[in-house]
Amino acid sequence: xxxxxxxxxxxxxxxxxxxxxxxxxxxxxxxxxxxxxxxxxxxxxxxxxxxxxxxxxxxxxxxxxxxxxxxxxxxxxxxxxxxxxxxxxxxxxxxxxxxxxxxxxxxxxxxxxxxxxxxxxxxxxxxxxxxxxxxxxxxxxxxxxxxxxxxxxxxxxxxxxxxxxxxxxxxxxxxxxxxxxxxxxxxxxxxxxxxxxxxxxxxxxx
Numbered sequence: 001x002x003x004x005x006x007x008x009x010x011x012x013x014x015x016x017x018x019x020x021x022x023x024x025x026x027x028x029x030x031x032x033x034x035x036x037x038x039x040x041x042x043x044x045x046x047x048x049x050x051x052x053x054x055x056x057x058x059x060x061x062x063x064x065x066x067x068x069x070x071x072x073x074x075x076x077x078x079x080x081x082x083x084x085x086x087x088x089x090x091x092x093x094x095x096x097x098x099x100x101x102x103x104x105x106x107x108x109x110x111x112x113x114x115x116x117x118x119x120x121x122x123x124x125x126x127x128x129x130x131x132x133x134x135x136x137x138x139x140x141x142x143x144x145x146x147x148x149x150x151x152x153x154x155x156x157x158x159x160x161x162x163x164x165x166x167x168x169x170x171x172x173x174x175x176x177x178x179x180x181x182x183x184x185x186x187x188x189x190x191x192x193x194x195x196x197x198x199x200x201x202x203x204x205x206x
Contacts, residue, residue, distance in 0.1 A: 021051055032060045032073045033081035040085055046092040053094050055085060058104035059115075062123040067114035075126055082130045101131040102139045106146050
């Protein structure tokens with residue numbers, strides 16, 4: 001995960017925000033929301049200066065129970081886990097306005113033998129519903145890639161995603177995201193730039 005145009009999206013986001021915000025990658029390969037929920041207090045604690053919390057889980061939860069019963073997380077439990085993580089975040093001073101949720105991406109039924117597109121869609125929809133219920137900004141990667149022209153491929157998905165995120169440019173005053181420049185000490189809203197970069201990173205590196 002190098003800091004280059006060929007790196008993964010978390011590394012690229014860290015590169016973009018260098019000297020303005022530290023990007024702490026707390027993703028774990030193979031983890032599900034069931035695994036993340038109990039360790040969240042070890043990752044984010046009261047008093048931490050968190051500008052933005054990105055919640056991106058559900059891909060492993062949607063693994064079929066018949067394929068891997070140890071990893072599969074039932075849809076209702078997945079929902080409860082997302083709600084619990086949002087509730088914990090609020091309790092340590094991270095309100096919904098400082099959270100972005102990302103849906104699980106679609107999968108290729110012809111290549112993936114432990115998931116199906118139909119089941120993954122259910123988890124993506126549930127993630128969207130939870131985000132809406134808390135008024136949390138959402139990056140709907142599942143829908144954006146599905147709606148994209150398959151002949152163009154994932155590389156163009158960031159264009160569609162950016163158009164979906166235009167509303168983030170005009171966040172209400174009670175939900176600002178401001179970074180302070182270390183050189184000038186002044187703060188400027190960077191949500192539009194972050195959203196556009198994040199959209200591009202997520203879609204181009206899936």
